[in-house]
Amino acid sequence: MSESADGPELKYSRVLLKLSGEALAGQQGFGISPPVVDRLVDEVKILHEMGVSVALVIGGGNIVRGTQASAQGMDRVSADYMGMLATVINALAMQDLLERKGVVTRVMTAIRMEAVAEPYIRRRALRHLEKGRVVIFAAGTGNPYFSTDTAAVLRAIEVHADVLIKATKVEGVYTADPEKDPAAEFIPAIGYHDVIARDLRVMDAAAISLCRDNAVPIIVLNINNPGAVAGAVRGRQMGTLVS
C-alpha cells in the first residue's frame, strides 16, 4: 500500500482493463491456468494498491467463442449465450484469486444470475468503484452478436474510465500480425480512424467506433510484461496508444 500516496503521479485514475479469455489460459490455449491467472491478479493488485480505480472486463474465448461454435453448426444466438456464460466462469476465477490476495471485488453480470453475482446496475457499479472495490463486469453486454471488446468500451464509457487498457500477448499494435508476419512493424501511436481504415484488428470495428465517438483512449499492451499496466497508468509509453 506504500504507493497509494503516489496519486498525483497517476495519468489515469480510473482504468478499465480488458483481459481476453485466452489471457487466462496461458500456453494451453484452453480453460483456466491457475498460475497464469495468479500473475494477472498480481498486475491488478498492483494497480489497486497504487490507488487506481479498477474495472475489469473478461472475455470467454478460452471456453466458448460464439462465431466458432456457430460455424460448427450451432445456433449463433445459443452459442453467443454460451460465450457470455463462459465470461462469468472466468470472472469468478479472477474474483476468487483477487479476494484471496486481499483485494475486495464485486462481479456484476449483464445477464441476471443473482445466486452467483450482482446484476449490472450502473449506479451500483460506480458506488463500488468509489469505495475502492475492483469491479469485474461479466456476461459481456448481455446481447448476442456482440463481443467482450464492445462490452469493455461500453462499460468504460458508463463508469467514466479515463482509459481502456487492452491486454494482449504482443507488445501492441503492428502493421500486420507479428506472430505470422516477420516484417510486421510496431506502431507506438495511431488514430481510431487509421485503425479502422487499415483494418488493424485492435478490437472489432464496433468497439473502435464506440471509443472514437466517445473519445475513450485505448492502450494496447503486453500483459506478460510485468509492470506494463502500472507503467501505462503512470503515463509511461507502454504498448500502443489509440486516440
Ligand code: UDP
Ligand atoms: N458474447 C456475446 N455478447 C457479448 C459478449 C460476448 O454474445 O456482449 C459472446 C460471443 O459469442 C463471444 C463470446 O461471448 O465469442 C466470448 O467473448 P469474446 O470472444 O469477446 O472473448 P475474448 O475473445 O475476449 O476471450
